[in-house]
Structures are given as C-alpha cells and as structure tokens.
Amino acid sequence: MDGKIGDVDQLIEQYKGLPGGLLPLLHAIKYALGYIPESTVGSIAKGFNLSRAEVHGVISFYHDFNTQPVGHHRVQICRAEACQSMGSREIESHAKHSLGIEYGETTSDGMVTLEPVYCLGNCACSPSIRINDDIHARVNESRFDQLISELTMPDADNTGVSS
Amino acid sequence: MTAQVFIPRDTTALSLGADGLALKMAQDIESRSIDAEVQRNGSRGMFWLEPLVEVKTESSRIAFGSVNASDVESVLDAIDDHLAGKSIDHSLYLGEVKEIDYLAKQQRLTFKRAGVGDPICLSQYQSLSGFKGLAKAISMTGQEIVDEIKNSGLRGRGGAAFPAGIKWQTVLDTPGEQKYIVCNADEGDSGTFADRLLMESDPYQLIEGMTIAGLAVGANQGYIYLRSEYPVAHKILNDAIKRATEAGFLGTNICDSGKDFFLEVRLGAGAYICGEETSLLESLEGKRGMVRAKPPLPAIEGLFGKPTVVNNVLTLGAAATIMEQGSDSYRDFGMGRSRGTLAVQLAGNVKRGGLIELAFGITLRQVIEDFGCGTHSGRPVRAVQMGGPLGAFLPESQWDTPLDYESFAEIKAMIGHGGIVVFDDTADMAAQARFAMEFCVVESCGKCTPCRIGATRGVEVIDRIVGDQDRDNNLILLHELCDTMELGSLCAMGGMTPFPVRSALTYFEEDFGVNSRRDH
Numbered sequence: 001m002d003g004k005i006g007d008v009d010q011l012i013e014q015y016k017g018l019p020g021g022l023l024p025l026l027h028a029i030k031y032a033l034g035y036i037p038e039s040t041v042g043s044i045a046k047g048f049n050l051s052r053a054e055v056h057g058v059i060s061f062y063h064d065f066n067t068q069p070v071g072h073h074r075v076q077i078c079r080a081e082a083c084q085s086m087g088s089r090e091i092e093s094h095a096k097h098s099l100g101i102e103y104g105e106t107t108s109d110g111m112v113t114l115e116p117v118y119c120l121g122n123c124a125c126s127p128s129i130r131i132n133d134d135i136h137a138r139v140n141e142s143r144f145d146q147l148i149s150e151l152t153m154p155d156a157d158n159t160g161v162s163s
Numbered sequence: 164m165t166a167q168v169f170i171p172r173d174t175t176a177l178s179l180g181a182d183g184l185a186l187k188m189a190q191d192i193e194s195r196s197i198d199a200e201v202q203r204n205g206s207r208g209m210f211w212l213e214p215l216v217e218v219k220t221e222s223s224r225i226a227f228g229s230v231n232a233s234d235v236e237s238v239l240d241a242i243d244d245h246l247a248g249k250s251i252d253h254s255l256y257l258g259e260v261k262e263i264d265y266l267a268k269q270q271r272l273t274f275k276r277a278g279v280g281d282p283i284c285l286s287q288y289q290s291l292s293g294f295k296g297l298a299k300a301i302s303m304t305g306q307e308i309v310d311e312i313k314n315s316g317l318r319g320r321g322g323a324a325f326p327a328g329i330k331w332q333t334v335l336d337t338p339g340e341q342k343y344i345v346c347n348a349d350e351g352d353s354g355t356f357a358d359r360l361l362m363e364s365d366p367y368q369l370i371e372g373m374t375i376a377g378l379a380v381g382a383n384q385g386y387i388y389l390r391s392e393y394p395v396a397h398k399i400l401n402d403a404i405k406r407a408t409e410a411g412f413l414g415t416n417i418c419d420s421g422k423d424f425f426l427e428v429r430l431g432a433g434a435y436i437c438g439e440e441t442s443l444l445e446s447l448e449g450k451r452g453m454v455r456a457k458p459p460l461p462a463i464e465g466l467f468g469k470p471t472v473v474n475n476v477l478t479l480g481a482a483a484t485i486m487e488q489g490s491d492s493y494r495d496f497g498m499g500r501s502r503g504t505l506a507v508q509l510a511g512n513v514k515r516g517g518l519i520e521l522a523f524g525i526t527l528r529q530v531i532e533d534f535g536c537g538t539h540s541g542r543p544v545r546a547v548q549m550g551g552p553l554g555a556f557l558p559e560s561q562w563d564t565p566l567d568y569e570s571f572a573e574i575k576a577m578i579g580h581g582g583i584v585v586f587d588d589t590a591d592m593a594a595q596a597r598f599a600m601e602f603c604v605v606e607s608c609g610k611c612t613p614c615r616i617g618a619t620r621g622v623e624v625i626d627r628i629v630g631d632q633d634r635d636n637n638l639i640l641l642h643e644l645c646d647t648m649e650l651g652s653l654c655a656m657g658g659m660t661p662f663p664v665r666s667a668l669t670y671f672e673e674d675f676g677v678n679s680r681r682d683h
Contacts, residue, residue, distance in 0.1 A: 019467065020429070022449030027391075027430055048449075061451040061608075062432035064391055080353030081548055082584045084598070085511035086539065118435055118602065120392050121356040122178055123584065124210035124509065124516025133394040137178035 003032030008040045012047035022048055022058055026065055035066045063115075071106040071113035073151050076130040079116045082123035087140075091127050092116075094141045099148070111151060166199040166246060168192070169217040171278065173206040173363040174395045175356075180231060181214040187232045188216075191239055199242065205364025207278035208518030209265050210356075215278075217260055218242055226263065227255040265534060270496065271520045272488075272504050273480045274357075277364035283402045285410055288367040294412060296486030300375045301420045305335050308379035312482060315490035316502030321347055321438070321475030322550065322579040322655075324501075324568045327482070330472060333462035334380040337470040342382035344373050345447065345466055345473045348389040348396075349431050349438040352551025354582030357506040358476035360518055362389075362396040365480075366403035367412075370426060372479035374417065375486055376472050377424040385426040386466070388443050391433055400428050435552075435606040439654050440473040442608055453608045454654045475580070477506055498524035501567045511548075511584035512538045521566075527583070528562035535585060542587040546671065548595075550579025552602050553659035555666035556592060575662065592671035597625045599663040607656060614657025617648045621664065628675050638677075641668070 008029055015025035025044065029036050036059055045052045059065045077092050099107055099114060106113040122128040125137035129144065136147060170176070170185040189201040199218070209215060212228035216238060225245065227238050234255060241253040257263055271277075280287040288294070300308050313328030334342060346369065350358040362369060373385045389397055404426050407413045415423045429447055431437050437446045441455035444466050465471025474482075481503060485493045494502045501523035509516045513535040521530075531547060538544055546556045555576035557564075564570050571578050586595075600621035607614045621644055627637045645661035652658040668675060 020447050020449040023432060023446065024429065027432070054450075057451050058449070062434050064432035080602075081552060081595070081598070082354045082511040082582075084595070085584055085586045085590065117392060117433070118606070119351055119353045119355075120174075121350060121359040121390075122175055123354045123356055123511060123582070124513070125175055125179060125213070126511060128178060130392070135174055135178040135395075137175065 016047045076115045076117035080119040083127040086126035088127040167219040169204040171206040172203040176213045205282040210517040211515040226257040226260045296483045311490045315485045315493040320477035334470045343466045343471040344376045344385040346387040351435040351438045354510040354584035368480045372483040383423045387428045390431045436608045496522035508582045513585040538587045545588040548584045550577040558670045592667040593674040596664045596667035603660040611653040613648045613651035
C-alpha cells in the first residue's frame with residue numbers, strides 16, 4: 001500500500017489489453033493504494049474506452065472497492081447465517097462498541113476499518129472474522145480484543161494492508 | 164523411514180492456528196532429534212478436529228485432533244512412543260485416520276485425495292490417479308467425452324442441478340471459433356465450503372476437470388471466477404496452475420495432444436450475486452454483475468458472447484473422476500435422478516461440522532444426527548437451513564427427507580450447493596426471516612423490481628408483523644410480496660429469498676408473535 005496515484009497510469013497500460021481487464025485493474029489499484037481514488041476514474045475510462053459513468057458504476061457495484069482511504073487494517077466480521085448461529089451478532093455489537101465505529105468507518109487513529117462480510121467459507125468453525133488476509137475461527141469477545149490488540153501501525157513493523 | 168507429520172494448510176486449519184503449530188512442531192522435532200519431518204497437507208474436511216495432526220510411518224497413519232501449539236510437547240512424547248512401537252496414551256489421540264468414523268462412513272469420490280498430501284505436489288496427484296481422466300479424454304472425441312458425462316447422470320453441483328452433459332452438448336453443438344470454460348468458484352452461500360476445500364486440498368482435480376471440459380466442447384481458454392473472500396484458495400490455485408503449465412498439463416499442446424488449454428484465475432469483488440452464472444459472466448467481462456435475461460443461454464451466447472460452459476467447482480471436479488473411473492461406476496451411486504455423490508457441508512451450531520461426501524439418498528436426519536452429533540452449544544437443535552441463504556428453514560419434522568433434488572423440491576426446499584446450517588433453540592426465526600430479506604437488499608443486483616424493491620419492503624413488513632402493527636393484514640401482505648418475488652424475479656436471488664421467509668413463517672410462526680397474540 002505504498003504506491004502513488006501516478007502509478008495508476010502504468011497499471012492501466014498493463015491491464016487495458018486484457019479481456020475483461022477492468023476488475024483485475026481495480027484490484028491492482030486497490031492493492032497498490034489501498035483504495036480507488038475518484039480522481040483516477042477519468043484515466044481508467046479513457047484507457048478502457050468506457051464512459052466515466054460506466055467505470056464509476058463498476059466501482060460502486062462491488063463491496064470490495066472503496067473510493068476513500070481506509071485504515072491500516074481491514075477487519076471484517078462475518079454476518080452470514082452459520083456465524084449468526086454461533087453468536088456473531090454479539091461479536092458484531094462488541095466490535096462496534098469496543099472500536100467506537102460503525103461498519104464502513106475507520107478508527108480515529110487510522111488503525112482499523114470495520115466491514116461486514118457475507119461468508120468466509122469457514123462455517124464449520126464459526127464465528128469467523130478476517131483481518132487483512134488472515135481468517136480467524138471460533139472468535140469470541142475476548143479473542144476479538146486480543147486480535148485487535150496485536151495489530152500494529154505499519155511504520156512500527158512495516159506490515160501493511162495486504163489486500 | 165522418517166515419519167511424516169502432516170499439518171494442514173487450508174483456511175480452516177490456518178484460522179485455528181496451524182501455521183504457529185507447524186512452526187513449533189518443526190522446532191521441537193529438531194531440538195529433540197526425533198526422526199520425523201513436518202509436511203503441510205490439505206484438509207480432510209473434518210473441520211471439528213482441526214488442526215488435525217497426522218503421523219505417517221511405513222505401517223500406519225495416525226491422527227491427533229484439535230492440536231494447539233501448547234500441545235506440541237505432549238503430542239511429540241506420544242509420537243516418540245509410537246515410533247518406538249509403544250502404545251499411545253494421549254487425550255487428543257484419534258487412532259488410524261481412515262478408521263475415524265466420520266471419515267470411514269463417507270463415500271469419497273471427489274474428495275478422495277483431500278488431505279492425503281501436499282495439495283500442489285504434482286507427482287503426489289499423479290500417484291493417486293490424477294490426470295488419468297485427462298489421458299483418457301485425450302484419446303476420445305469431444306462427443307465421446309460428452310456422452311460419458313451424460314451417461315454418468317452428473318447434474319450441476321452449484322445449486323441449479325442442471326444436467327452437465329446436456330450443457331456440454333449444447334456448447335459442443337454451437338459453432339464457434341472461440342469457446343470458453345468458466346468455473347464458478349464464487350461459493351457465497353453461508354454454510355458451504357466444499358469448493359474451497361477442493362481448491363485448497365486438491366486443486367489439480369479442478370484443473371483436470373476444466374481441461375477435460377475444454378477438450379469435450381472445443382474450448383481453449385478457461386477462467387476460474389474465485390471469490391475474493393478466499394485468499395488461501397487464490398494462492399494455492401495460482402501455484403497449481405503455474406506448476407501444471409510448466410509440466411505441460413496446461414498451455415499449448417497439452418500432454419502432446421496437439422490441443423491447447425489456458426487457464427486463469429479471476430477474482431470477484433465481494434458480490435454474492437456474481438455466483439449467479441450470467442451475473443458472473445458480466446463480472447468476468449469487467450462489468451457490473453447484473454443478471455442477464457435468459458435466453459440466450461450462456462451455452463450459446465456466454466462469455467464475450469461466445470459459447471460457454473459455466474460449471475461449479477464440484478461439477479468440474481466430478482467430471483475428472485467420471486473420466487477416470489468411468490461413467491457407469493459414478494451413476495451407480497445415488498437415487499432417482501440424483502446420481503453420484505453429494506458433498507454435504509455441515510456447519511453452524513453443530514458439534515462435528517465438516518465435509519461429508521455421500522451418495523444421494525441418505526436422509527437429512529442421518530447427516531445431522533450421525534455425523535453432527537448435536538449442537539456445539541449442547542442445546543437442542545431447533546432448525547436447520549439447507550441450501551444457503553435462499554434455502555428453507557426445516558424443523559425436525561422434515562428431517563426424514565432423503566437428500567435428493569426432487570424430494571427436496573417436493574417440500575419446497577432445496578439441496579442447493581449442499582450446505583446445512585444448524586441452529587439451536589435460542590435462534591429467533593423471525594430475525595432469521597428478516598435477515599433473509601435484509602441480505603437480499605444488500606446483495607440484489609438491482610436489475611429487476613421484485614427483488615430490488617421487494618426485499619426492502621419485506622424487511623419493513625416483517626418488522627411490522629413482529630411489532631404487532633396490523634399483524635393479520637401484514638401477514639397477508641408478506642405472502643403476497645413473496646408471491647411477487649417468486650414469480651416476478653429474474654433470477655433465484657429474488658425468486659428464492661421467500662423460501663427461508665415462508666418456511667420460518669410456516670414452521671416457527673410463534674417467533675413472529677402470531678401464537679402469543681392468539682392466546683389472549
């Protein structure tokens with residue numbers, strides 16, 4: 001997540017010839033910058049010979065693509081049925097309360113962005129959460145607190161958001 | 164022989180600390196100079212026992228279940244005893260892997276290799292009959308391959324259960340220079356993980372199945388549309404594709420057949436609706452995942468307007484097994500028009516959750532009671548939801564239904580992708596019905612009105628029923644709304660969201676306040 005907006009032009013060049021290359025491009029931009037800046041929509045549209053509205057439509061359709069910067073760690077709580085059957089609604093309210101944020105928001109120190117997710121495919125060991133690319137099973141309130149307390153800022157240990 | 168200590172590297176084992184466990188195990192083996200080495204395998208799918216540690220020697224393959232890093236020392240003591248020919252006395256010891264009842268009672272065809280060894284080791288795959296189906300397919304004509312699939316009775320395992328051979332035949336019969344094989348790996352249903360398990364534990368089977376499909380219909384390009392919620396599967400698939408390409412099983416002139424087949428993984432972006440095949444194709448084309456009206460069928464006008472086979476991970480995996488073992492042996496499993504095996508996924512509030520592969524025909528009760536052995540919480544089971552978020556909630560009175568597509572349709576339920584989510588008696592079924600509508604609000608593609616608007620109205624109407632605002636009229640309204648969604652939606656998202664809602668109302672009406680008010 002240490003890329004610059006200027007790198008986007010290079011990514012557009014790389015992906016514009018790929019059949020159906022818009023989603024792979026958006027993933028690549030998100031991987032490089034952590035988000036898809038609104039300011040890049042024009043150049044993406046030009047590179048893919050699409051209207052700005054079409055590009056905006058694609059970005060806004062998918063839950064994964066955010067157009068604003070997010071926290072250093074993306075914490076997703078599974079809201080789907082299997083996790084609900086094992087108490088994920090309690091984890092959900094505990095997470096919002098302990099972090100002091102709602103879904104889609106970032107803690108004031110920029111550490112954590114909280115998001116809902118609908119199934120991590122780990123349903124035999126519910127409830128599950130995902131932190132960046134790591135999935136954690138059988139999470140309860142204290143385990144959640146422990147996982148959050150282990151998160152560090154990237155300048156402290158050079159780990160960044162990897163997704 | 165140096166003993167092999169297997170520790171899985173699939174998502175579930177990792178989510179329960181398998182990496183830390185493997186590290187500690189390797190360090191302690193070295194410091195104690197035990198004649199053993201740690202290897203990473205896929206999972207057997209007995210998720211309630213993860214991380215499952217297996218120890219393979221010349222004469223045995225034993226297991227320890229639910230092992231934590233803090234257990235390493237005592238487990239190594241037990242392994243030491245075992246290697247010295249002594250008997251094992253350890254609370255986590257499970258005996259021979261293949262004799263664990265959960266596994267021994269299954270009929271594993273698609274998942275026969277899962278967990279046996281390193282998922283991306285090509286020679287391991289080949290030593291377990293891997294790529295034999297492909298070799299057979301290479302010696303056959305496209306029509307002969309399609310006939311084998313037709314004869315097997317294989318139906319789509321994604322949920323719709325459409326006969327795979329007929330789909331392949333349509334693509335074969337449609338003229339076109341360019342055709343595609345698309346694997347639907349957007350396994351979004353809650354309670355399902357069979358696709359993930361296959362991709363993480365036996366990825367070459369999917370690669371083999373897709374290549375066979377390509378040979379059958381004359382397609383040289385395949386895409387695996389994988390959900391972004393599966394980062395571990397993503398990495399394993401990419402590694403496997405790279406190795407298979409280097410070894411000549413993918414790419415140009417595969418296995419000196421003169422045929423080409425290229426394969427690529429494309430990531431979804433968190434949209435449930437992209438598991439619907441036409442929405443998936445739109446997404447693969449780089450567009451919003453909006454559902455297409457059918458006809459035209461994707462088999463005739465699919466990806467980029469070209470003839471396209473779209474099949475689920477398990478369907479394509481089964482194709483490899485069918486080609487290897489022969490279609491007659493596959494169709495010998497099952498009942499009625501549901502042939503072969505079903506990958507049941509037992510999940511939620513259950514004591515022994517995991518993957519259970521069995522021939523069609525056993526009852527829901529056998530799965531829940533014999534394999535699940537009750538709830539994780541220890542409380543009574545109140546309901547199970549079969550077939551994902553669009554599947555019905557079923558009380559115990561319905562559990563004697565055999566797992567067969569037609570039998571489930573008769574009770575207004577569906578097998579879908581085979582997921583079963585168990586709820587204990589603390590579950591609020593009105594809240595679950597509301598969630599079904601809420602999920603449809605979040606995930607509807609928005610193309611058709613019954614789904615887009617109906618789901619929003621559905622949440623509101625359920626809130627009014629539960630809040631006892633003009634309950635009788637709102638109940639009528641909810642049923643009419645469900646009719647509209649079922650009959651008027653473009654795809655199963657809006658068309659089947661009423662299934663969980665109506666089943667909750669039918670079997671658990673007291674949760675909606677219906678009985679409590681009548682008591683007054």
